[in-house]
Amino acid sequence: MAFTLPTYVEPDFNRPDLKDAPLALFKPVELPGVAPEGYHATAIFPEYYHLRPGVWKLPRLSRMDCVVVLQENDHLEIKEFRNLAKGDLVACGRREDGEDGIYVHTEPFGGTASEKEKFAFRTRMSRETSFSIDYDELYDLLEHEREHGFICWVLGPAVVFDRDSREAMAKLVKDGYVHGLLAGNALATHDLEGAFYTTALGQEIYTKRSASLGHYHHLDALNRIRALGSMKQAVQSGQVKDGVMKAIIEQNIPYVLAGSIRDDGPMPEVIPSAYDAQDAMRGVVKQATTVIAMATQLHSIAVGNMTPSYTTMKDDSVRPVFFYSVDMSEFVVNKLANRGSLSARSILTNVQDFVVTTARGLDSRRNC
Structure with a gap:
């Protein structure tokens, strides 16, 4: 298709x-x-x-x-x-x-409402909603945007809490499906904890076993990076062997890590001022033609508020900006719409499964 x-x-x-x-x-x-x-x-x-x-x-x-x-x-x-x-x-x-x-202009792309039955089951999205067609349409979109658009990902730390998900996200970066990254301190910290210790918050990212003194691991990861001066220096020195941030830095993908009042450390590249971080995020969002926000309610709402339903291209043509909200909580994806991001499209699932499924689906299409 x-x-x-x-x-x-x-x-x-x-x-x-x-x-x-x-x-x-x-x-x-x-x-x-x-x-x-x-x-x-x-x-x-x-x-x-x-x-x-x-x-x-x-x-x-x-x-x-x-x-x-x-x-x-x-x-x-x-x-x-x-x-x-x-x-x-x-x-x-x-x-x-x-x-x-x-x-x-509220119907810029021909939004004509389809006829609906007066009575029908499953008209509201829930955990029982089927998403097969949503994945297929997303694969088509990402293939197009890889060459013709700007794909911005908004990530919560849960993406790197699983070995396969962390590897799949890094692969999406290397394969050209990530053009910008927005996140907080936790995404980078636990990704680098995974690189150094194969844990996230002290739990093994594959076996789910708690490591001895594992509650120190994310702090040790922060300390090591701060001693080196930056994540970029850690990657270039060869001390970071894998992960999402390594792929982002090596592919020279623009990223913004916005600070929070609850941050540990934080990582040297984290922007501590909320308004400076917002301005930096806006610099990335302005380029976006597709946004995929996963497992981070506050960052998703923040980016949703920054993202219009359209953008104007260099040739003055107007095209839609696609926005996906991915979370296992119905409350989170509904909250985004309630805050004004009416064009957001939602997929209710575990984000780790989503990343792995998306990476495999894109691989399957490219290898057909």
Whole structure:
């Protein structure tokens, strides 16, 4: 089954309600970090701004819960509130149907609702939901994105708590299915604990036996890396023999490790400031055409809030950004949608099984 990107359908600006719409109103920022009264907050969908009669402009990059700033040459920049400077011209208006010169395009890729039975079983996703077709569609997508997109993975430490999962994730990196990585201190720490001691939090990642004094292992791993100065130095010196971070560093994949109040150590490359980490994460997410978030509720919601449903390519074409949430908890995947990431697609499963299945499925297709 060949993968094809959904075609972007632009709004019809010749419709009477849009053709006769007023121009968008932009008000200056009076106090740094404070948006003017009546500011317009962005959603995950493409949004057009009526800048001149008959000229509607779509920002190239967007992010939910931000504001739109008009700059020179009709450039529209999406800014977080904290980054607003005095004098910035912020789009204002709460009506999203064009009445304020702002149009939010909620069906950009032809989202027509299919007919449903008045009564049907299993209409809500649960642990009993079948996901065979989801895997097949994901394989098609990843094969396409490997050559034509930017695949960003958001990983929790559970991915490296299992030997096969850890090896499979490293293989996905080496095979070109990972273009960016977002995680916390724990992912890197336990991956390197696995490299040094074949444990995660002191438990053998294959046999699941608790190692003698294993509760020291992640701290010893942190200490060794800090003594060497960086994970990169540890990899280049040959002391790290395997694992996800080794593959990421050797393949020169951009990664961001965001610090947390609960971190041990942390690893030298962890960014301690939440807002610095957020900015660094945004730098990766802006490039993403597919995001796969696994086994980390807080990081998944954070990245979900940064990820719009579309992106604009270099040739000015508009394409969807695919977002997958993978977790064994129904609460986690539903929480993402409840926080505004309405386009997120969910797969309910153990993430270790997911990684192994995905790596094997892609291998099987490539070797056919």
